[in-house]
Amino acid sequence: MTSLAAAPRVVVVATARPTFRVDVAERLATEARALLTELGAEVTGPEGLVMTPEDVAAAKPFLAVPADLVVNVCASFSDATPALELYGELDQPVLLWSFREPGPVGDRLWLNSMCGANLFGHALVVHAGRAPRLVHGDPHEEGTRRTLEAALRGRLPEVVPAPTATGPRADRTAAEAVLASLAGRRLGLVGDAPPGFTPSQYDGDLVARLFGVEVEQITVDDMFSRVADVDADDATSEHGQALEAQPSLGTVDQGQALTSARITTAMRGWRDGRDLSGMAIRCWPEFPTQLGACPCSSLSRVADEGTPTACERDVYGAVTMLLMEAAGSGTTYLVDTVELDADRDVVRLWHCGAAATSLAADPAEATQTTHCNRKLGVAGNFPLRTGPVCMARLTEDPSRPGHLRLLLAAGESVAEPNRFQGNTAAVRLATDATTFVTGLVTGGFPHHTVLAWSDVRPQLRAVADLVGIPVVDWGLPSGTEGDNDV
Known part of the structure; x- marks a missing residue:
């Protein structure tokens, strides 16, 4: 100074x-x-x-x-x-x-x-x-x-240290069963990481070695060719099924809704033809700028069929989804941390409309609308379920290049109107929310975490031990952990 x-x-x-x-x-x-x-x-x-x-x-x-x-x-x-x-x-x-x-x-x-x-x-x-x-x-x-x-005056805010104290673990047999269920699964990728999205970079050999998950990648142009090849009758049929499931889709421009139906049909065909267990899609900029539609509703439709989908071609995010669902979490959602209410220890978790409608606070009211940012294509616009939740994320370990670490957190999704267009959950954390948010930023954690409504942290901790991954645990307060319900 x-x-x-x-x-x-x-x-x-x-x-x-x-x-x-x-x-x-x-x-x-x-x-x-x-x-x-x-x-x-x-x-x-x-x-x-x-x-x-x-x-x-x-x-x-x-x-x-x-x-x-x-x-x-x-x-x-x-x-x-x-x-x-x-x-x-x-x-x-x-x-x-x-x-x-x-x-x-x-x-x-x-x-x-x-x-x-x-x-x-x-x-x-x-x-x-x-x-x-x-x-x-x-x-x-x-x-x-x-x-x-x-x-x-030279007194910068502190770097929040990663919490290392962790809660209970499932037994080794349960962890081995989770890993066995992942072995040989295939994760489909569309495109490269979006520019400047460092969390979307990945090491495929590391993913295969730790979890047995294979990666299959096609280009965005390849996916667009698949979309173009969708039969008009198949697209109309998919649009009809989507409209029956969510009548609010009828308020969206029909041309864009039909484009979304083509994207859904193409993704579904690729998944089924290649036996994919999950997908990570480069959802922009090419989808809106070249195809004229954001693929959020298609990711939602595929997720409602039991296939985890991650936007922004986030591979480690998608692998986290596969891991959590193999551990018994049920359907999950990839989210950004976008708002802090420090007085209530609440963080708002959001993404722009790709949540499975089964995750809606009221699935019958899982409104479909035009994408909030690009004003192109179809996206969901509804609040996410309330109740106990856990969060997880596999990510790079800066202290050990070439290795991963596992972030965990927990809390309760509380009822409130959908704060932001897209899908929002207001989560009251079990830890100090300001510390958590500061720790994400100063600790170099990704902007994406995976949100689930079943507590699989004991299983995830046990898997991490088995494959040699350190756990960073913003879990429940001491003395309150112990059972498998969040």
Whole structure:
């Protein structure tokens, strides 16, 4: 740090993506810079939002000059490309600043800022060996102000250590049975990892060695060819069945609904023809930009048939789903952590509409509508089931390159209106929610976890022991674990 006799120099970079509410992101980024200036900092950095490769290149020179503090304002969601390009070799920690969701209940996610910070944290910890920190809150909040005041004096927020104390385990025989049921299963992948989505990278040999799961990959163009080859009568039949199951589908543009029916039919045919046990799909950008439809409802339809489906071609997420379901979890859902209600120890878990309708709070009211972000294709729009839940995620172990670790958490999904368009669960955690969210970001965990409504943590812990994977356990408080109901 330079002497505090001079104003501390702070580099502020505000990252965003144009598919979110750019106007709100710009306003909050401006307020963030103003607060740092008010606190006595000399603020430098690009004035506008960093959203393009050219913006990233223009931001780099600001980091070439020594600074007392580097702040990445996650003005909205962004993939992790800027994180690695700007901070991957930075000697000092970057402070990731995420905002609260400002939109009304039932609207789309305006910013998805917290998820963006989560993705940045994973990239920096796992792929760059860095130690990012997190401040979460809006510029006008007193807690945000106190955190930044301390940071300007060299006292950055702490890195939350991964909790190692774990609960009960199933016996070895049960774990062996889970692994035996996975051996030889095939996971179908469509496309490569989306750009900047570091959690979607994977080691196929590691997956095969640990779990016996084989990976079969086709290109996005291959899938599009399968969609084009779907017989018109088959597409009409699938559309009719989907409409009968969820009459709200009738409110969606029929052309887009028929395209979704073609996607569903093509996915189902690929699954059946290749004996696939699960799928991980590169769901954007090509599906909306080239095919004119997001595949969320198709992922939901296939999931309702008992085949786990993961979006954003998240392989480790899909393997986690296979593992949990082999352990007896029932149907699961891949979710982002998008909002924190610290006073209630609640986190809101969400994705944009690919949940199986069987997971709806009321399956008869599992509304289908136009995709909330792209305004193309069909997606579910309904709250997820209430009741006890557990969360899990296989992910890279930054302390042991080439190895995995297993994240576990638990809580209760509580009743509330669907907070965000798509599928949302409000989960009251069994642990301190602020600590959990901070631990996700500073510990380099992915933005995706897998949510289930049956507690299979004892089985998962036993499997992890059997294959030599360390467990990071944000579980129930001491003394309350022990049975197999969450």
